[in-house]
Amino acid sequence: MPLAVVRKLPFYLLLAVFVFGAVLRVVYFDPAISRTPDERTYTRQADLVLEQGATGYRALGQELAQNLPAVSRYPSPLRVGYITLLALWMDLTGDASVLAGAHLSLLCSLATLALIAFFSYRYLSPVVAVVATLFYAVFAFDLTIFRRTWEESFMSLLTVCILALVAYIARENANRRYIALAGFTCVGFLALTTKENAGIVFLLCAAGLTLHFLLQRNRSGAILTAASAAVAVLAYVVVLGALFGGVANALTLVRGYTHYSGINPYSVQYDSGPVWLYPEGLFLASPFLFLVGLLGIAAALYRVLHRRSSVDIDLPLGIGLLTVSMILIQLVMNRYSFRYTAPVYGPICLLAGIGFDAVLPALDRLLAPLGRAAAYGILGFALGVAALRDLNFARERLIVPETQDLVIRPILGLPPAPVPKDSPQ
DSSP, rough: OOOHHHHTTHHHHHHHHHHHHHHHHHOOOOSSSSOHHHHHHHHHHHHHHHHHHHHHHHHHHHHHHHTTTHHHHHHTTTEEEEEEEEHHHHHHHHHHHHHHHHHHHHHHHHHHHHHHHHHHHTTTTHHHHHHHHHHHTOOOOOOHHTSSSSSHHHHHHHHHHHHHHHHHHSSSSSSHHHHHHHHHHHHHHHHHOOOOOHHHHHHHHHHHHHHHHTTTTOOOHHHHHHHHHHHHHHHHHHHHHHHHHSSHHHHHHHHHHHHHHSSSSHHOOOOOOOOHHHHHHHHHHHHHOOOOOOOOHHHHHHHHHHHHOOOGOOOHHHHHHHHHHHHHHHHTTTTTTTTTTGGGHHHHHHHHHHHHHHHHHHHHHHGGGOHHHHHHHHHHHHHHHHHHHHHIIIIIIIIITOOOOOBHHHHHHHHOOOOOTTTTO
């Protein structure tokens, strides 16, 4: 085999994995599945904005203000980033049905898969790229959301975009940072206006990048990053104020929606419970991602501690800290829906790739007596079996007509929790 071909084998393998993931999404996209109330709500909101423009947002805001407990059971009209994107997509495609959002989710899922492959290949390693892309391709939760008119596929894409921009900004020289920081601000604004947890991802990444520059004694980089985050937050507040009758009124609606959506009967019954339910659900969906992802965090921590320098807080550790932080936020909030985990679908898969890459030298030495070809064949077979197990879990438990959401209790086969008597009706 020519040497040039051998050197490009990881790239060809990565390309094959991406095609595999894309084919899975085309095969399992089913326009005939029954649609959920959330999907119909997003479609109605986007259709109203498409017809009426900013006036449509005012009407949706008044509807929310007049009956916060009831309207808060459904997607918030304050998520103007996704609603506007969906309205623009409807205008572009000429399709204002509930399927418009499903096709948009499919496009976002394919874009996320491609971006994970490119980002990890460039900034981490070919091994991380192949493993992360493979397990995102078969990730049960993404294979559920990409068929739905939900914002989660878009949030997953936004998170990987933010990570890619952070890596670029941190590693490029000052002259190339300005355009990337402008993009970082725009993507951050989209995250803030799409859903609360996507906004948290942006703010955590902005804080991490600012800290990175401070540790590098790069004061201008830290100031520019903090300023970019501040501009995105200011733009978010101004836009909400303009669309919903003033900043004070918009923030009141945000607080009210957040409060009532967390205590509505559906959330209490299906996405709450003991703290161990959430990690159990993650493990059930993908034992490989759960265990090897922990290895990825451990490897990133060891790398920093081994060097004994805070300057070496690098991209793998940043991905690990972001993932752990977002999971801890869900645990504290006691909201165990894996739709809320969507912003870290990509980082979870990247961590698994980092963990596998960290133990690969030890596995290589262990299997060396068998020969390199046999060793890589065994490792490839093991990865294939793990990926097939995740795909079968998705096919049997989630990509079925009975699954209408990613709340924890149905996934684990548990009965609904009792609703407190004082819960809003």
